[in-house]
Amino acid sequence: MRAAVLREIGSVAIEEIDRPVPKMGEVLVKLAATGICHTDKSMVSGGIPAAVPLVLGHEGAGVVEAVGPGVDSVGVGDHVVLSIVVSCGACYQCGLGNLSICEVGSLMSPGGLMLDGTTRLTKGDEELFSLLGQSSLAEYAVVSARSAVPIRKDIPMTVASLLACGAGTGYGAAVRRAPVSLGSSVVVVGCGGVGLAAIMGARVRGATTIVAVDPNPVARELAQKVGATHAFDPTKDRVLREVNTLTKRGADFGFDAVGTKGTVELAFQCVRPGGDVVAIGIEDATNEVEIDLYSLLMQKRVTGTFAGSLIPQIDIPAALELFVDGRLPLDALVSETYRLEDVPRLLDPEFTLPPGRAVVSFEGVA
The missing domain is CATH 3.90.180.10 (Medium-chain alcohol dehydrogenases, catalytic domain)
Structure with missing residues (x-):
């Protein structure tokens, strides 16, 4: 073969x-x-x-x-x-x-x-x-x-x-690993296949403010097509200010679908005190994340996920039913x-x- x-x-x-x-x-x-x-x-x-x-x-x-x-x-x-x-x-x-x-x-x-x-x-x-x-x-x-x-x-x-892998990881990050719920606000850094699936998952879970962050205009357009309510270019827009303006206090959840230097940190900055950040992507296994201690004292949380933390025999068929229904x-x-x-x-x-x-x-x- x-x-x-x-x-x-x-x-x-x-x-x-x-x-x-x-x-x-x-x-x-x-x-x-x-x-x-x-x-x-x-x-x-x-x-x-x-x-x-x-x-x-x-x-x-x-x-x-x-x-x-x-x-x-x-x-x-x-x-x-x-x-x-x-x-x-x-x-x-x-x-x-x-x-x-x-x-x-x-x-x-x-x-x-x-x-x-x-x-x-x-x-x-x-x-x-x-x-x-x-x-x-x-x-x-x-x-x-x-x-x-x-x-x-x-x-x-x-x-x-x-x-x-990719869509399952992004989707699972929003529906399994993070407790995204009705009315939540979400920031997704990186709008390749994984990030786009995280946007879809957040939408399915009932998030009402979904912010996509990506320097590629095609990726931002696609993000809005699949469920993002707003999209920003991190090389031109002041993402943190824009998120705070939209949410008043910071997003409830942040997802990093890139995994390069500074992307987890950007998601972390964008969430409110008590908010959750999920690291999804990994561009290089040697990358490290630096976050400030005070934000941890303010009960911000950082976690990660492999394969979206899915239970495959349950979650994959369910996701495909949502696809057939036009919701994913x-x-x-x-x-x-x-x-x-x-x-x-x-x-x-x-x-x-x-x-x-x-x-x-x-x-x-x-």
Whole structure:
């Protein structure tokens, strides 16, 4: 099968590798669509450490081709979203319902391994690492059955794939991680696919003032299209003053969907005393956040989320029902569709992805 393989920083190539075989508790999925995420680009550029050789991709959706022993949650022919939440279901965190920070999955998955500490990907005698338990920039992927979420067959795969990571992360940040409620005011810093999904989530939860912050005019326009009530350019507008004018005391919630120097701090400055900030994005794993102690004494809170803190089997189908009902315009995030052969160019550190989400579509898959 064909797959996008990272062998060294800055170099991605489409290679022929072996089709993987599912083991106990796993499923084999034929990919129909995979979103291009900034995490992929950060790994290619070296901003986020990656075990190599690595098969890229972690925002997949497709059709179940085969199931391993012990799997009864999905069957051959099912349409599934491949969530980046890799959970064992038995550890302390899973017992608390914190599936996205499973003690086994959060150890194995970032290191390029499956839950049992091995890899399913090979090229002859060579072993290849998996990205977040799926490696979906390939024609086939093996994933844990707990990460394969059955969905309705009438949902476009290009839309469904977004909930595997980017859109699921932004949406979950607003509906799971932060207690956004009716009448809340929200600031979202960064209006790529993740930030736009956070805006949608805040809107679904009943936020009435939603401020989008992004230097890109196309991103700001798209943010207002999907639910932002106001949009500002941080390079030209005095964002803090504008937010305080709109809210009188600062926003109730702030979300940073960028993760570069100063963006968490901007969200933190924009929330009121007692407000909550959720860090969603990460541009570089070495970035640090500096906040003032007095604001902490004023009961401002900063937290983060991985994968939107979603419970995939509940939250992903629910989000897609909202999409079908016209309340969660996920299709607005699909900015461009590409072929697998385009992936090396898309992940080149010098290539700028469009606002929203670029999606690789695989031909010949329902």
